[in-house]
Every structure is written in structure tokens, then in C-alpha cells.
Amino acid sequence: INIIIQNQTMIAQMPHAADLNDVMSAIEAMRIQEESSYQCPDYLSKSEEDGSALPVNEECRRKMAEWCYQVVDYCKFSRETVAIAMSLIDRYLASNQGREALANRKLFQLAAMTSLYSAVKVHEPEAMEPKTIAGLSRGAYNEDQVTAMELEVLGAIGWRMNPPTPLAFVHHCLALLPDGSMSMSDREAILEIAKFQTELAVHDYSFVHIDASKIALAAV
Structure with a gap:
């Protein structure tokens, strides 16, 4: 990985x-x-209807998208890579495996950062390493957590990484x-x-x- x-x-x-x-x-x-494998439902509204507590909201997602744009701009990657990364995280959060991340902002942040890492690895000429993401988290996560989260996210979305x-x-x-x-x-x-x-x-x-x-x- x-x-x-x-x-x-x-x-x-x-x-x-x-x-x-x-x-x-x-x-x-x-x-x-x-219309098929890359479709994503309105997972926040669905979870609210189920009575689930949602510390993660629209503003959390917006801030992570903005953070992703800052990273790709700094690294001189394509800004479209952020659209791909957000597709990964959205489909993960809409899955059963992503429910825990919806209820935990720290897990959500890890999943979002890892989604950018995965999108860059597949769609850019050069990939980041897990230690890069761990460094960007300022010590919040380590390399093993990034690697484990990548496997969880990709498994949840069926390894569909080309939306x-x-x-x-x-x-x-x-x-x-x-x-x-x-x-x-x-x-x-x-x-x-x-x-x-x-x-x-x-x-x-x-x-x-x-x-x-x-x-x-x-x-x-």
C-alpha cells in the first residue's frame, strides 16, 4: 500500500x-x-432519519475539501484530484463500514486525509507516502493508521477509484x-x-x- x-x-x-x-x-x-457503482446517496440525511448521532456535518466536509485543495495546490497536483478524493470519502461514509467515521470527527478526518492520499497515488505521476499524510496531520495519526484506513476505505467502496x-x-x-x-x-x-x-x-x-x-x- x-x-x-x-x-x-x-x-x-x-x-x-x-x-x-x-x-x-x-x-x-x-x-x-x-448511475451505478459510483452513485452516492445523501448519507447525512439518511443517518439523521435513522436517529444516529452525527458529530460529522456538512461544515466538517467542506473544511476537509478546502484542506485537500490547499494540499494539492502546494504540491502542484491537479485540483481535480480533490474531486476524486471527495468521491472516495463520500462513498465510504455512505457505506456500513463508514458509519463509525460519521460519528467520530477524528476518524472522519483520518478517512478524508487517507482518501486524498489514495487519489493522489492513483491519479498523479508521483504518490505521497503514508508518512507524508501522518506529518500533515501534525501527529494526530501515524503511518500504520493511514495504511489501515486506506484498506478500510477502499474495501468499503469496492476498490472503485476512478469516478x-x-x-x-x-x-x-x-x-x-x-x-x-x-x-x-x-x-x-x-x-x-x-x-x-x-x-x-x-x-x-x-x-x-x-x-x-x-x-x-x-x-x-
Whole structure:
């Protein structure tokens, strides 16, 4: 688990519009994913209806998302990696294994930090080590706890670590535009604005159960 992985996975790169069939096929595959194995329910409301005590709330999640963005910015990683990390933690918290973390802020924080660690390991050219996350926690957690939590999170979500993100849908939607339909500067401006909107959605718990494709369409 703690081996540094050199990974060539590219995150939401702009596809070429030369073959619209390929783009449409990719969108269709991502739509199937978001409606099945990567779907996440409104787990906070569900737990409240069950009468469970929830020390972890929307604000806790927002703060962890903001922390993740600060880390990836400092490390010069893709900000989309945070969307992937939040998908991991959300699906974990929605699982039976994640119920304890919902009732314990310290466990929640460990799970969220570990989710970022896992997302970076899979989707960035260079991975963090468990000791890096332990260091970022300022002594709250050790390497063994990070490694154990990673196994628990990934086991709970069935090792599904490649969620279709809103930004990935944005890139594919823009690729459907006919060549010459707008200037490159206009296309880049739309992409930047849409990217900003999708990042706001990552922060906001109310979008957890909304399909990534719908968020992308609204952002564009």
C-alpha cells in the first residue's frame, strides 16, 4: 500500500473532437458509471432519519475539501484530484463500514486525509507516502493508521477509484462543439469558468447525490 507508484493516468484531459463517436462512447460509459457503482446517496440525511448521532456535518466536509485543495495546490497536483478524493470519502461514509467515521470527527478526518492520499497515488505521476499524510496531520495519526484506513476505505467502496468527475464531463462536452464554432480563447474561458463551478460543487455537500454529468452541464 505504501509503495510510491509512478502512474501515467491523465485526469480529464481535453479529448480531440476528431472522432465524435469516441467522445459519445466515453460519455455514455461515464453515465453508466455514475448511475451505478459510483452513485452516492445523501448519507447525512439518511443517518439523521435513522436517529444516529452525527458529530460529522456538512461544515466538517467542506473544511476537509478546502484542506485537500490547499494540499494539492502546494504540491502542484491537479485540483481535480480533490474531486476524486471527495468521491472516495463520500462513498465510504455512505457505506456500513463508514458509519463509525460519521460519528467520530477524528476518524472522519483520518478517512478524508487517507482518501486524498489514495487519489493522489492513483491519479498523479508521483504518490505521497503514508508518512507524508501522518506529518500533515501534525501527529494526530501515524503511518500504520493511514495504511489501515486506506484498506478500510477502499474495501468499503469496492476498490472503485476512478469516478467520473464533473470536470471530466465538462471536457467531453466541450469536445462535442464543432471545430471553429468559437475561438480558442473563448473555449478556454468557458473551461476555466466551468472548472471553477465544478470545484464549488465539490465543496458543497448538497451536490453529493447529484450526478456529475448534471453538475457539468450546469457549469457549462
